[in-house]
Amino acid sequence: MSKRQHVTIKGTKDGITLFLDDLCSYEELKKDLESKLSSHKNSSGDSQLLPVRVNAGNRYLTAGQQEELKELIRRKKHLVVETIESEVISRQEAKEQAEKSAVTTVAKMIRSGQVLEVPGDLVLIGDVNPGAVVMAGGNIFIMGILKGVAHAGCYGDTQAVIAASAMMPSQLRISQNVLTLQGKAGNDNLRDMECAYIDEENEITLGRLQSLASLRPGLTRLEGGR
Known part of the structure; x- marks a missing residue:
């Protein structure tokens, strides 16, 4: 009977992929991986780094593992790990993902000096006064007047948007992008039902709220994901 293969190496045009057996013990896996990598020849040339993708299947790997x-693979000359993928995640990771996709509804006025932050999308029923800050890991929808600072996608989501019944912000932020609207917070000319998003030139742009349906089709998940 032939010995079960715990690691399968598949070469691609972009590098190599390592498929890990998800039924054997972790120690058996490491031993077989080191053996396979020792016998693997780099066909791309001695001086060229070879990208490696690791597919762990249904095996959960801790951060330490x-x-x-990664260190085991790095010890082999000219191999560099790009990604480690697994079909399973920890309970904590699942909880964090659920929080980031959740919609938090708050009904109150955010006053000067106050900061409201939520992990997912924010629906605020009320105004954001000058000097106040609202932050969300996802999108921000304000059913009121935005006069302070709104920061959507604050953990790095560049697809996040900011929408308000009336726009008078002192500053808008989406991910790392910043748009300061000097003087607008004290302007009586409200711009009704606007949205802000990052455009194709990687800049924050203000547009009509009705344009969101075509700009961000994924927002329909708030209506049931149709």
Whole structure:
């Protein structure tokens, strides 16, 4: 009977992919991985780094195990780990993902000096006064007047948007992008039902609220994801 293969190496045009057996023990896996990498020849040339993708299947790898496998692979000359993928995640990771996709509804006025932050989308029923800050890991929808600072996608989501019944912000932020609207917070000329988003030139742009349906089709998940 032939010995079960715990690691399968598949070459691609972009590098190599390592498929890890998700039924054997972790120690058996490491031993077989080191053996396979020792016998693997770099066909791309001695001086060229070879990208490696690791597919762990249904095996859960802790952060420590991932670092251990990365170090094992890095010790082999000219191999560099690009990604480690797994079909399973921890309960904590699942909880964090659920929080980031959740919609938080708040009904109150955010006053000067106050900061409201939520992990997912924010629906605020009320005004954001000058000197106040609202932050969300996802989108921000304000059913009121935005006069302070709104920061959507504050954990790095560049697809996030900001929408308000009336726009008079002192500053808008989406991910790392910033748009300061000097003087507008004290302007009586409200711009009704506007939205802000990052355009194709990587700049924050203000547009009509009705344009969101075509700009961000994924927002329909708030209506049931149709």
